[in-house]
Amino acid sequence: METEKIPDIVIGRLPRYLQALQRLQQEKKLTTNSKELGERLGISAAQIRKDLSQFGEFGKQGTGYSVPFLINKLQSILNVTSVWDIVLVGMGDLGHALARYQGFANHGFRVAMVFDNDPQIIGRQVGSFTIQDTTDLVEKVSQAGIRVAMLTVPASAAQEVAEKLVKAGVKAILSYAPITLNLPVDVHVDYIDPILKLQHMTYYLD
């Protein structure tokens, strides 16, 4: 095991391994192996072994991997042993859906605050949240010490809001806005855009 310089692309696969393992656990399986995991995920067994071996020797020859043990290890590596509070900005339809999404629980996340800049909806309830004014965002978010954000505002507002989040101390932003954000290098940014994914696939359609 050599901890130094693990490629980002490897890190990106770990959540998928964790997801598959949690499904195996639901199915009451206590052990698995690189072949089974690989088949479920469409990844080669060698790849999975090599990825995991970067972090330690988690398996047993002849047996494979203990499902609960490997889940614990991956949760530790990915820093999701406890729960990250998330600030959600932009309470359109998508923001509403994410605010109410039950899937974050048990995966290391919980929406803690929601914001919008529209006076028409500020103060309204969404599930258990009261929509707060983005004017107060920097103060409220920094005070709460929140480090993770999801951005569901229109493209025209995304850069500005992202800068507020950074000012508030946020270090990881998952943006649904169809625009590349320009932020300090120590802030981690990723994007979700269905149009990009769909256009990728239509290339292969006649």
Added chain:
Amino acid sequence: METEKIPDIVIGRLPRYLQALQRLQQEKKLTTNSKELGERLGISAAQIRKDLSQFGEFGKQGTGYSVPFLINKLQSILNVTSVWDIVLVGMGDLGHALARYQGFANHGFRVAMVFDNDPQIIGRQVGSFTIQDTTDLVEKVSQAGIRVAMLTVPASAAQEVAEKLVKAGVKAILSYAPITLNLPVDVHVDYIDPILKLQHMTYYLD
């Protein structure tokens, strides 16, 4: 230009180029170059030139690329010169949000039908759509000749629904369900899962 065997990873970047170009067009810019595009997207200029050169010689030395011309070329390459009908299955919060999302217009897509299996909501209106019964999915979708789907059903239903979509002739599925689908190789599948993206980023947080 050599058309044979263009890596999938290159195809995956083309939608981002198109997105950036369309923003440039909104800003009334008529030409751009690999350096400007690269800076906007966080991609090296050489990468962009090499990617584009796989499909033809679209630029002019000393000038760069014509924005509208390159937009047209990319739209042709990606097969989004006309509009793909999409079938959307699963009318929870996320399904509602996607059904009402205005961002598909002008990017090559339009939601054409929506389905759910919950008797409580079948027949209801969502925007301009009437929620249809998944029992009728195969018939309706194949009759309409729809080739592209978005899946926003619970994980427990995703595989089953995906198989129905395939039976109906769908060849591209964008799934929001947190599970790897097992489908024929000629069906293109991609996933959107915020939890995977968040866990990837929290690895880098203390």
Added chain:
DNA sequence: CATTGTGAACGGGTTCACAGCA
């Protein structure tokens, strides 16, 4: 004896650097 962990070989994507051209 099934399955891991891993060095070595391999393959392929990215960057380099420059000729070529508007």
Added chain:
DNA sequence: TGCTGTGAACCCGTTCACAATG
């Protein structure tokens, strides 16, 4: 002069194949 297109070099991730071992 400015910027593209591209062969070559480089770099890095994946696969291979097998020794090690519970």
